[in-house]
Amino acid sequence: MRIVILGNGVAGITAARHIRKLSDHDILVISDETDYFFSRTALMYVYMGHLRPQDLKPYEDWFWAKNRIELLRTRITSVNFEQQTLLCADGRTVPYDRLVLATGSISNKFGWPGQELEGVQGLYHWQDLESMERYSQGLQRAVIVGGGLIGVEMAEMFHSRGIAVTFLVREPSFWSNVLPLEESALINRHLGEHGIDLRLATELREILPDAHGRCRAVVTSHGEEIPCGFVGLTVGVRPNVDFLRNTPLAIQTGILVDEYLQTNVPNVYAIGDCAQMRQPRPGRRAIEAVWYTARAMGETVAQTLCGQPKTYDPGIWFNSAKFFDIEYQTYGNVPAQLLPNQETLYWEHPNGRHSIRLNYDRHTGAIRGFNLLGVRYRHAVCEAWLRQEIPIETVLQHLGTANFDPEFSPQYEAELVALYRKKTGRSLILQQRRSGTAWQRLTRAFNS
Amino acid sequence: MQASSLSLATPAPVLTSSRQKAALTLGALGTLLLLVTWAAGRAIAPVPTLLLSFSLMAAGVGLFVREEYLRHPAGIRNHGVWFRSLSARGVWGWVLGVWITGFYVCLYWFPQYLQGLIALFEPLSQGLRARAADQWFVYGTLYTVAVLLLGIKFFFKYRHNTYQRVRTVSVVFFQGWFAWLLPALLVRLQQPELYFSYFWPLSYYQGTPMAYQGYLSSNLGLFYFFFGLAMFFLGTPVLTYFFGKRWYCSWVCGCGGLAETAGDPFRHLSDKSLRAWRIERWMIYSVLVLAVLMTALLWLNVATGRGVLQQFSEGFYRVYGFLIGAAFSGVVGVGFYPLLGSRVWCRFGCPMAAWLGLWQRKQSRFRITTNGGQCISCGNCSTYCEMGIDVRAYAQRGQDVVRASCVGCGICAAVCPRGVLRLENAQP
Numbered sequence: 017m018r019i020v021i022l023g024n025g026v027a028g029i030t031a032a033r034h035i036r037k038l039s040d041h042d043i044l045v046i047s048d049e050t051d052y053f054f055s056r057t058a059l060m061y062v063y064m065g066h067l068r069p070q071d072l073k074p075y076e077d078w079f080w081a082k083n084r085i086e087l088l089r090t091r092i093t094s095v096n097f098e099q100q101t102l103l104c105a106d107g108r109t110v111p112y113d114r115l116v117l118a119t120g121s122i123s124n125k126f127g128w129p130g131q132e133l134e135g136v137q138g139l140y141h142w143q144d145l146e147s148m149e150r151y152s153q154g155l156q157r158a159v160i161v162g163g164g165l166i167g168v169e170m171a172e173m174f175h176s177r178g179i180a181v182t183f184l185v186r187e188p189s190f191w192s193n194v195l196p197l198e199e200s201a202l203i204n205r206h207l208g209e210h211g212i213d214l215r216l217a218t219e220l221r222e223i224l225p226d227a228h229g230r231c232r233a234v235v236t237s238h239g240e241e242i243p244c245g246f247v248g249l250t251v252g253v254r255p256n257v258d259f260l261r262n263t264p265l266a267i268q269t270g271i272l273v274d275e276y277l278q279t280n281v282p283n284v285y286a287i288g289d290c291a292q293m294r295q296p297r298p299g300r301r302a303i304e305a306v307w308y309t310a311r312a313m314g315e316t317v318a319q320t321l322c323g324q325p326k327t328y329d330p331g332i333w334f335n336s337a338k339f340f341d342i343e344y345q346t347y348g349n350v351p352a353q354l355l356p357n358q359e360t361l362y363w364e365h366p367n368g369r370h371s372i373r374l375n376y377d378r379h380t381g382a383i384r385g386f387n388l389l390g391v392r393y394r395h396a397v398c399e400a401w402l403r404q405e406i407p408i409e410t411v412l413q414h415l416g417t418a419n420f421d422p423e424f425s426p427q428y429e430a431e432l433v434a435l436y437r438k439k440t441g442r443s444l445i446l447q448q449r450r451s452g453t454a455w456q457r458l459t460r461a462f463n464s
Numbered sequence: 465m466q467a468s469s470l471s472l473a474t475p476a477p478v479l480t481s482s483r484q485k486a487a488l489t490l491g492a493l494g495t496l497l498l499l500v501t502w503a504a505g506r507a508i509a510p511v512p513t514l515l516l517s518f519s520l521m522a523a524g525v526g527l528f529v530r531e532e533y534l535r536h537p538a539g540i541r542n543h544g545v546w547f548r549s550l551s552a553r554g555v556w557g558w559v560l561g562v563w564i565t566g567f568y569v570c571l572y573w574f575p576q577y578l579q580g581l582i583a584l585f586e587p588l589s590q591g592l593r594a595r596a597a598d599q600w601f602v603y604g605t606l607y608t609v610a611v612l613l614l615g616i617k618f619f620f621k622y623r624h625n626t627y628q629r630v631r632t633v634s635v636v637f638f639q640g641w642f643a644w645l646l647p648a649l650l651v652r653l654q655q656p657e658l659y660f661s662y663f664w665p666l667s668y669y670q671g672t673p674m675a676y677q678g679y680l681s682s683n684l685g686l687f688y689f690f691f692g693l694a695m696f697f698l699g700t701p702v703l704t705y706f707f708g709k710r711w712y713c714s715w716v717c718g719c720g721g722l723a724e725t726a727g728d729p730f731r732h733l734s735d736k737s738l739r740a741w742r743i744e745r746w747m748i749y750s751v752l753v754l755a756v757l758m759t760a761l762l763w764l765n766v767a768t769g770r771g772v773l774q775q776f777s778e779g780f781y782r783v784y785g786f787l788i789g790a791a792f793s794g795v796v797g798v799g800f801y802p803l804l805g806s807r808v809w810c811r812f813g814c815p816m817a818a819w820l821g822l823w824q825r826k827q828s829r830f831r832i833t834t835n836g837g838q839c840i841s842c843g844n845c846s847t848y849c850e851m852g853i854d855v856r857a858y859a860q861r862g863q864d865v866v867r868a869s870c871v872g873c874g875i876c877a878a879v880c881p882r883g884v885l886r887l888e889n890a891q892p
Contacts, residue, residue, distance in 0.1 A: 072843055
């Protein structure tokens with residue numbers, strides 16, 4: 017059987033690798049972007065000089081031939097679902113028995129005047145990085161529009177090259193549609209600490225051109241004109257499916273799939289950013305353009321394709337990011353607005369660089385979610401607690417077992433227990449800190 | 465990936481402020497004083513010259529730390545590592561590599577060309593050891609100054625990471641006290657010059673009959689001989705069981721100390737390919753076998769009354785000393801820092817590392833654990849692994865890293881942007 021995978025991102029490549037583990041099927045992966053799989057989430061590190069382009073490749077180049085995963089670099093212009101063939105830009109056709117669509121996303125643009133000018137772009141593809149590099153020549157100031165994860169990455173990229181950044185965020189606080197107020201405020205302050213010109217509650221009105229068709233300034237919703245040689249549009253992404261519209265394939269925002277990741281067309285599947293779940297699980301979105309879900313979908317579809325039909329189980333939500341120097345991890349359900357049946361316990365370090373939030377059920381005390389800034393927690397421990405709905409008091413007493421910070425790092429469990437006592441009047445005894453006492457003493461000595 | 469498909473059109477500019485340039489200039493001037501003395505072959509006013517040289521270097525490091533690290537919030541600062549000529553095998557990288565290599569060649573085989581430097585260090589040697597300076601005193605002192613000054617730089621670079629701070633204090637202390645000041649004081653007290661932070665077979669002479677003969681004259685010497693043996697047969701298995709080989713390689717060892725401090729700007733240059741790993745495995749264990757064989761032959765020669773084995777065992781010893789002891793560990797091991805990374809010797813050659821590695825691989829609580837599914841395969845961990853371990857290959861599978869070569873420096877965990885890696889002495 018010949019399985020063709022369209023897209024060599026993490027979804028498509030994970031599918032290919034797992035199909036190979038499970039079967040002897042012919043596997044062909046097609047990409048128009050790069051010859052080899054690379055870590056999209058790490059593009060920023062190439063721009064900043066932390067990594068070379070080749071360091072983004074998680075597998076050495078011999079890996080693909082050795083595992084009999086054929087790679088093809090070409091653009092697919094259309095799919096003939098009746099004849100089960102793909103049409104390449106150079107006129108060739110590629111037949112398939114099973115097709116896995118893993119075409120990823122493209123950056124959103126919301127019809128701003130000037131959005132097609134030179135020097136205006138998002139950051140998603142390898143080619144976006146190349147053009148960012150080009151536009152960085154002699155650049156004095158960049159304006160970034162959209163207060164999300166890619167926006168803050170772009171800000172850090174320019175900042176690392178000493179290029180001034182103005183950051184327009186529509187919301188009253190950074191990423192406040194996802195982060196609760198306190199965490200969001202913490203990041204606002206951190207961006208300021210790095211000298212980022214953060215403009216909250218400010219939208220883009222239009223982008224002004226120079227004589228050569230390149231952007232020269234933006235005008236904000238407050239009417240202010242900000243000169244800049246680059247505009248980063250980082251207002252989210254949408255599924256890269258336009259070339260599949262007007263075919264039998266059912267598409268809404270993304271390609272509609274059932275719980276087996278099957279589309280409405282026989283022998284065709286969709287995974288990753290481009291897939292839209294017809295019936296997402298409770299509390300989950302229909303499209304989740306995240307590295308982790310793409311990887312999980314790739315694993316799932318491989319099982320199904322190899323004769324062990326498996327439904328997609330996204331598991332307990334988790335995610336991570338890094339805002340300049342502050343790492344972010346989240347496990348479970350921590351919405352920006354506290355749910356009415358939930359309580360929250362939020363602790364923040366006086367230095368404003370570390371915070372821990374535990375959400376739990378107001379009535380049963382069951383733990384519901386963790387939000388961590390500048391603190392690392394162990395995924396497996398958090399997930400087990402969430403799955404088993406462990407009561408908050410038990411969680412607090414054993415919080416040390418979740419700690420994943422480097423050895424000798426200060427631990428904050430006692431602070432959370434104290435905070436809980438202040439809030440509820442109930443005294444808890446910490447059962448288990450991460451390490452033995454001698455280690456702890458050394459830790460305290462070095463952190464005092 | 466072909467160069468055409470994944471390469472950037474233009475090399476990015478490197479951000480260097482005028483103050484950063486001033487810092488580099490100060491450090492370079494301090495070094496230049498040494499270079500001039502080296503080239504001149506004699507020292508004029510050695511005390512002020514040496515003081516001035518070290519002061520300039522210290523001032524350079526201080527200013528650099530302030531400009532590069534303290535002016536910014538604490539965090540990972542690898543900006544431009546792959547753009548800078550010095551750290552990305554550019555012209556300056558080669559210049560530095562050739563220069564250090566030349567120094568090592570003179571040190572081992574042509575000390576007559578180091579007369580200027582030896583004269584420069586003469587007053588210090590007399591004051592400290594009450595003995596004339598030689599090339600080894602020059603070497604040891606420069607080595608210690610490098611570990612100290614660049615250790616300070618490293619300390620502030622990772623000031624947000626307590627593990628890195630503790631570890632750096634440790635390597636600087638062991639180098640400064642056990643590998644520099646204590647041996648010098650022993651010389652002054654008419655005792656044998658002993659380095660308690662090095663053991664056989666890394667310090668290959670220490671296990672030989674010649675060394676034993678030399679130590680016989682003092683109780684301390686005999687203690688040192690048996691202490692070294694105990695560290696090899698007992699200390700290594702026990703300490704490595706509890707802490708991994710890091711208790712030595714990145715906390716105590718002088719070679720490790722230099723790699724972790726002066727070598728830090730070059731750690732990303734280590735080869736991460738599977739091919740390099742294959743070479744590493746046969747090479748490092750071969751050196752261990754050679755070291756054992758060489759020592760055994762020397763003792764066998766003594767036991768058989770210095771008969772038929774006399775010439776062969778001594779010849780073996782000399783060849784080992786030339787190829788492994790000098791050429792590999794010194795010339796290649798440090799001279800090639802800017803070309804092959806900071807741990808070439810530790811990874812491919814050190815017989816002590818091989819021995820520690822065997823225990824770490826087979827019988828140790830130490831491992832690097834990975835945090836569930838949080839890995840984004842970015843490659844920072846693999847890139848900044850000085851031992852060339854493809855950490856990402858483990859992290860993206862959620863698999864613990866248990867590798868003979870891992871020295872437990874903890875930089876993979878430090879540079880990980882998603883909190884995926886943690887060094888642990890796991891419960892058995």
